[in-house]
Amino acid sequence: MAMLKVTDLKVSYGVIQAIKGISFEVNKGEIVALIGANGAGKTTTLHTVTGLLSAQSGKIEYEGHDITRMPGHKIVALGMAHVPEGRRVFAELTVLENLKMGAYTRKDKTEIEDTLSKVYKRFPRLEERKNQLAGTLSGGEQQMLAMGRALMSKPELILMDEPSMGLSPIYVNEIFDIIQEINHSGTTVLLVEQNAKKALAIADRAYVLETGNIALEGKAEELLANDSVKKAYLGE
Amino acid sequence: MKNVIEQLINGLSTGSIYALIALGYTMVYGIARMINFAHGDIIMVGAYALYVGVSLMNLPIAAAILLSIIVCAVLGITVEKVAYKPLRKAPPLAVLITAIGVSFLLQNLALLIFKATPIPFQSVIQVPSVSIGGITISGVTIVTLVMTLISMVILTLFINQTRAGSAMRAVSEDKGAAELMGINVNRTISQTFAIGSVLAAIAGILYICQYQSLRPTLGALPGIKAFVAAVLGGIGNVPGAMLGGIVLGLIESIAKAYISTELSDAIVFGVLVVVLLVRPSGLLGKLKNEKV
Numbered sequence: 032m033a034m035l036k037v038t039d040l041k042v043s044y045g046v047i048q049a050i051k052g053i054s055f056e057v058n059k060g061e062i063v064a065l066i067g068a069n070g071a072g073k074t075t076t077l078h079t080v081t082g083l084l085s086a087q088s089g090k091i092e093y094e095g096h097d098i099t100r101m102p103g104h105k106i107v108a109l110g111m112a113h114v115p116e117g118r119r120v121f122a123e124l125t126v127l128e129n130l131k132m133g134a135y136t137r138k139d140k141t142e143i144e145d146t147l148s149k150v151y152k153r154f155p156r157l158e159e160r161k162n163q164l165a166g167t168l169s170g171g172e173q174q175m176l177a178m179g180r181a182l183m184s185k186p187e188l189i190l191m192d193e194p195s196m197g198l199s200p201i202y203v204n205e206i207f208d209i210i211q212e213i214n215h216s217g218t219t220v221l222l223v224e225q226n227a228k229k230a231l232a233i234a235d236r237a238y239v240l241e242t243g244n245i246a247l248e249g250k251a252e253e254l255l256a257n258d259s260v261k262k263a264y265l266g267e
Numbered sequence: 268m269k270n271v272i273e274q275l276i277n278g279l280s281t282g283s284i285y286a287l288i289a290l291g292y293t294m295v296y297g298i299a300r301m302i303n304f305a306h307g308d309i310i311m312v313g314a315y316a317l318y319v320g321v322s323l324m325n326l327p328i329a330a331a332i333l334l335s336i337i338v339c340a341v342l343g344i345t346v347e348k349v350a351y352k353p354l355r356k357a358p359p360l361a362v363l364i365t366a367i368g369v370s371f372l373l374q375n376l377a378l379l380i381f382k383a384t385p386i387p388f389q390s391v392i393q394v395p396s397v398s399i400g401g402i403t404i405s406g407v408t409i410v411t412l413v414m415t416l417i418s419m420v421i422l423t424l425f426i427n428q429t430r431a432g433s434a435m436r437a438v439s440e441d442k443g444a445a446e447l448m449g450i451n452v453n454r455t456i457s458q459t460f461a462i463g464s465v466l467a468a469i470a471g472i473l474y475i476c477q478y479q480s481l482r483p484t485l486g487a488l489p490g491i492k493a494f495v496a497a498v499l500g501g502i503g504n505v506p507g508a509m510l511g512g513i514v515l516g517l518i519e520s521i522a523k524a525y526i527s528t529e530l531s532d533a534i535v536f537g538v539l540v541v542v543l544l545v546r547p548s549g550l551l552g553k554l555k556n557e558k559v
């Protein structure tokens with residue numbers, strides 16, 4: 032059974048229909064990529080899954096729960112975390128306070144400390160800068176903080192929106208390595224990326240979104256070899 | 268010299284009340300990005316609630332104070348739920364006009380219930396005045412200063428050290444991201460209105476013990492001055508509201524004593540104009556580029 036199952040989802044902003052009935056699923060343990068051009072509806076899709084936007088129609092199920100109409104703040108507790116586009120760390124809070132915010136729904140203090148030390152192990156730079164305001168970090172460090180913050184909720188499924196956007200090439204490679212590590216340690220990943228090449232290189236499966244519809248879907252390596260994908264998204 | 272010190276103490280006392288009220292404006296602005304123009308009238312409700320408790324219900328003073336605080340907290344939450352929450356996505360102007368409407372509503376309800384004739388009110392603070400080196404400080408002033416200090420320390424600790432306080436700071440920065448952390452944004456906004464209203468109740472109690480007369484519009488002037496104090500300190504900034512309130516009280520008191528009683532308000536607002544010309548974001552406010 033799919034971990035996340037989206038069925039015939041439609042989302043609109045007023046009269047403009049951004050998502051026109053898409054279906055996709057994510058299975059436990061996978062990295063699934065959602066690729067597509069600017070404005071194809073990738074971010075809208077993620078925001079609807081995590082409850083920041085409401086669906087017009089369709090169904091979103093997570094681990095057997097119908098979460099279509101569930102408010103965003105209740106979804107985190109089910110084990111789904113979202114690393115939003117543009118990182119959106121709390122600039123006026125320290126790195127440590129940001130990380131603690133990630134564990135907001137968890138109660139057990141010793142378990143939180145345990146997760147915190149794991150996050151610091153994965154991102155040593157965050158520990159070095161724990162008392163610094165998040166707004167003073169570099170773009171790459173903020174991306175790490177946004178990921179660390181999401182991991183603090185101990186998610187089963189992590190949604191990442193354009194994690195490589197605006198980062199220098201060195202950071203881009205590092206971020207993709209980290210996404211793979213996170214996946215290998217047992218967290219399922221739904222990845223939205225404009226950098227289709229990198230995304231397909233680490234993903235198991237992928238969906239290609241075009242103006243609110245799923246145009247193509249399949250195994251990542253098949254899509255990498257697909258002529259129309261090559262032309263439209265890989266610049267070959 | 269003695270006189271100057273007395274004036275400064277007076278200013279500190281008035282300024283404390285402004286600061287308590289300004290905190291409500293600034294916290295609500297920080298979290299809901301709106302100017303709650305009905306905030307001043309919460310002070311009035313707090314003062315009347317105290318009067319009802321003490322004079323009409325003959326409650327012990329502590330119970331009457333508690334009643335006043337609870338009434339204001341519940342009123343703050345209710346106003347937000349009924350009037351502002353449905354406008355969360357409306358243009359700021361609609362929210363502003365609604366807030367002014369709520370202000371009129373509260374004033375006119377008070378007018379309906381308690382009539383327009385001012386009601387004399389005996390201060391509930393029975394602390395003797397203190398003389399230090401020939402300077403006399405009244406009991407009300409001492410209580411005002413102490414209560415304000417305690418409120419500010421508790422508020423600062425709450426905002427910076429507790430889980431709910433961090434949630435509040437997170438929501439004021441980015442509601443969407445806060446929601447993704449599992450923070451119930453609506454509940455956090457409610458809490459902010461409740462805290463602002465509790466501070467307004469405390470301010471109302473202290474205010475009415477100084478001025479000892481109740482009328483339905485009593486919250487208007489301290490309300491608007493506290494709003495000025497919040498802007499002076501940097502709207503949205505909590506230490507800024509504290510500083511702005513105190514500075515405003517001091518300027519007002521000195522202006523009244525040494526320049527002109529009639530001109531004191533003009534001087535206060537003049538200072539605001541000058542400060543905003545030099546520092547548009549207020550004394551402690553940060554210049555931020557609004558993201559589009």
